[in-house]
Each structure stands twice: as C-alpha cells, then as structure tokens.
C-alpha cells in the first residue's frame with residue numbers, strides 16, 4: 719500500500735497484490751503466442767493425419783451373385799455415381815462421371831448423355847459427341863471373401879467387353 723492514501727508514490731517491495739501493467743501485458747503477449755501456436759500446431763497435425771478415413775471406400779458391394787445375376791437391365795447407383803448393367807448372367811459396372819468436366823451422365827436411349835455440355839456416349843461408354851475427350855471407364859468386379867460381388871473403383875478397365883463379370887469366369 720502507498721504510504722499515504724492519495725499519494726502516487728508506491729513503496730517498493732510492498733505486499734500489494736496488484737499486477738503491474740508490464741507484467742499484465744507480458745502475460746497477454748505470451749497468451750497470444752500460445753494461442754497462435756496452438757492453432758498452427760493443430761492445423762499441422764490435421765495436415766499430417768491421413769485422410770484415408772474421410773473419403774468413401776473405393777470398394778463397394780453390389781450384393782449376392784445369385785441376386786445380382788438373376789436380374790436384367792441397367793441401374794444407376796447414385797451413391798457411387800456408377801451404372802450397373804446385367805445381361806445374360808453377366809454384370810459390369812461403369813462410371814457415370816463425364817470425362818469432360820465431371821458431371822454425372824444420364825442414361826439415354828442410344829447410350830449416355832451428359833446434361834452439362836452435351837457430351838454423348840454409346841451403350842459401351844465410348845464418347846461419340848460433344849467435348850468429352852475420353853470414354854467412360856469400367857470398374858473391376860470380383861467375388862469377395864464374404865461371397866458378395868464387390869466393385870473396386872480403384873481398378874479401372876478401359877475395354878468394355880473385358881469388364882463383364884460372370885460367376886463361371
């Protein structure tokens with residue numbers, strides 16, 4: 719405490735619990751440094767953490783072979799942006815992602831048509847018109863350990879007739 723109540727004179731080494739301005743600003747500065755360091759550290763750790771769990775798995779099941787192969791026709795799988803085609807006891811899976819800029823193509827009478835810029839593909843996914851530079855690709859289908867038919871989107875097949883899977887193959 720100051721010697722006199724209205725005096726500005728502060729007695730050194732008094733037991734005044736007040737924090738000096740210098741000490742207060744120093745603590746605020748260190749707090750700010752620690753906060754920025756924490757945010758940057760968290761961002762760096764987030765960068766180092768593998769994002770493999772954040773992306774959808776490249777392999778998905780299309781069901782039991784007896785169920786899949788007993789049907790006929792072409793169905794769109796929205797979650798996978800892919801078409802599944804079953805014919806004469808065989809099945810193949812083709813991407814629905816346009817090779818121009820990545821829009822989802824629609825099934826059409828003559829094959830597939832992209833609603834974005836008008837690219838067209840034939841029934842085997844070959845590009846036949848519009849700005850699409852490449853054909854639509856197929857994905858590898860195989861029978862998994864569980865007995866289900868699995869589609870692996872990381873294994874691409876370029877040749878349409880090689881994309882068919884049949885239980886006898």
Ligand code: FES
Nearest residue numbers: 816818819832835
């Ligand atoms: S994205 Fe399909 S034609 Fe452009």
